[in-house]
Amino acid sequence: MALRVGLIGAGSMGALHARVIATNDVTELSWVADPGPAGAAVAERYGSVSLPEPDLSSVDAVVIAAPTQHHHEMALQVIEAGLPLLLEKPLADTLAHSDEIVALARSRGQVLMCGLLERFNPAVRTAVEITKAPLHVTTVRHSPYAERILTGVASDLLIHDVDLVVRLFGAMPTAVTGHYGYFEPRSQAGSEDVADATMRFGDGQIATLSVSRIAQQKVRSLTIAELARVIEVDLLRQSITIYRHVQDPTFDEDAGYRQQTIIDIPVVRHSGEPLHLQLLHFLALIEGRADAAAEIDTLLPAHVVIEQIDRFAQADSAR
Numbered sequence: 001m002a003l004r005v006g007l008i009g010a011g012s013m014g015a016l017h018a019r020v021i022a023t024n025d026v027t028e029l030s031w032v033a034d035p036g037p038a039g040a041a042v043a044e045r046y047g048s049v050s051l052p053e054p055d056l057s058s059v060d061a062v063v064i065a066a067p068t069q070h071h072h073e074m075a076l077q078v079i080e081a082g083l084p085l086l087l088e089k090p091l092a093d094t095l096a097h098s099d100e101i102v103a104l105a106r107s108r109g110q111v112l113m114c115g116l117l118e119r120f121n122p123a124v125r126t127a128v129e130i131t132k133a134p135l136h137v138t139t140v141r142h143s144p145y146a147e148r149i150l151t152g153v154a155s156d157l158l159i160h161d162v163d164l165v166v167r168l169f170g171a172m173p174t175a176v177t178g179h180y181g182y183f184e185p186r187s188q189a190g191s192e193d194v195a196d197a198t199m200r201f202g203d204g205q206i207a208t209l210s211v212s213r214i215a216q217q218k219v220r221s222l223t224i225a226e227l228a229r230v231i232e233v234d235l236l237r238q239s240i241t242i243y244r245h246v247q248d249p250t251f252d253e254d255a256g257y258r259q260q261t262i263i264d265i266p267v268v269r270h271s272g273e274p275l276h277l278q279l280l281h282f283l284a285l286i287e288g289r290a291d292a293a294a295e296i297d298t299l300l301p302a303h304v305v306i307e308q309i310d311r312f313a314q315a316d317s318a319r
Contacts, residue, residue: 002028003283006059008074009066010034010042012148013088013115017063020275022046026283030059034066056081061286064088065115068151072097079104084111084286086278090155091299095307102300111285111292113278114299118160119167120277122270123238127224127231130240130266134168136225137207142215145184145193149213152180152192154306154313157211162309163302164222165199165207172301173199173207178309179316183214197309240266 005021007014010032022029023046032043033054043050056062056077061084064074072092078085079101091098091114105112118124139161149156166172181194193214199207220235230243242264270277284290 002026003061003286004028004030004059006031006033006054006056006062007042007048008033008054008062008064009070009088010036010038011065011067014038014065015042015045016275017065018042018046018048020273020279021063022048024276024279027279031055054078056083059083061085061111061282068155069093072101075101076104079108079110079112082108082110084113084282086113086115086282088115089117089159090114090303090306095303098300098303102296106293106296109292111282112296112299113282113285115278116160116163116302117274117278118164118235120270120274120281121235121238122268122272122274122277123233123235123240124164124222125270126266126268127222127233127240128164128168129269131168131224131226131231133226134224135205135227137165137168137205138221138223138225139164139207139209140219140221141210142212142217142219144216144218145186145213147186150188150191152187152190152195153211153213154178154180154192154195154310157213158195158197158209158309159302159306161209161211161222162197162199162305165209166301166305167298168224169201169205169207171201173305174202175200176305176308176312178313180313192313195309195313197313199305238268240268242266 005027007018018029021027029046029048031049031051032039033051035052040050062078063086065088075087091101141157141161176199178197180192182192184193187193194212197209222233224231232241244262246260285292
């Protein structure tokens with residue numbers, strides 16, 4: 001019997017969740033709850049039912065892809081109803097609200113998962129597995145402007161890369177800095193369009209992260225520098241290239257110094273669409289094939305760092 005899943009929110013991300021849930025062999029899209037016309041359109045497209053409000057008594061699990069300002073109230077209702085929850089990032093509009101959601105799920109022994117989708121990017125998963133001793137990590141996440149995104153880029157985009165960096169180093173940063181830029185007149189007041197951040201870790205490792213929504217091209221890159229090699233990941237193309245530099249000490253007066261770079265292209269493991277792989281992990285948590293308590297422990301660190309970056313950037317802007 002298929003797992004009955006209710007979807008709250010039918011925006012662009014909600015529509016993607018609807019497709020993945022409806023086309024999976026072991027899940028059924030029971031209803032789409034959204035007060036706007038988008039809810040009816042998404043429900044009709046995937047043979048489901050449109051509801052103005054969620055009916056938690058009729059489903060086995062819930063996915064929330066509503067606007068962030070509604071996450072806190074809705075998530076608490078779902079957890080209190082005893083239902084497994086996949087909640088889009090960020091968990092809530094404030095760190096305190098996010099902490100409350102996590103604390104309730106932990107105390108109830110409930111399945112709670114956050115839509116930190118890059119965790120399921122096959123290239124990222126492979127890169128994390130083959131990385132041995134990262135020293136300097138750089139990330140770039142640039143996009144053209146999208147008016148539908150009302151929040152700033154830190155909680156919308158930067159949180160993905162913060163999560164990746166924390167997982168790569170296996171620890172929280174010891175120092176964090178951040179700077180915001182406000183440029184796009186269509187953005188809401190106080191919503192940053194550019195965010196650059198630096199994270200320093202206990203053994204001196206450094207990560208530099210850049211996100212922007214005023215770019216004219218979409219870039220998603222992750223570069224991991226170790227002492228003997230650099231691992232370069234294209235998150236859009238889901239490809240990995242490894243560079244190892246070899247320097248020849250000889251000097252030719254005509255050619256100059258001779259340098260060589262050895263390039264390796266490893267096989268990307270865990271193939272599949274990240275959103276589909278994320279749903280499969282959600283099902284594994286529900287069925288007990290993955291550790292739900294361990295999953296909950298991974299949810300807050302990126303939110304804590306985003307809060308630290310935000311505080312630094314706000315103070316910097318006020319100077």
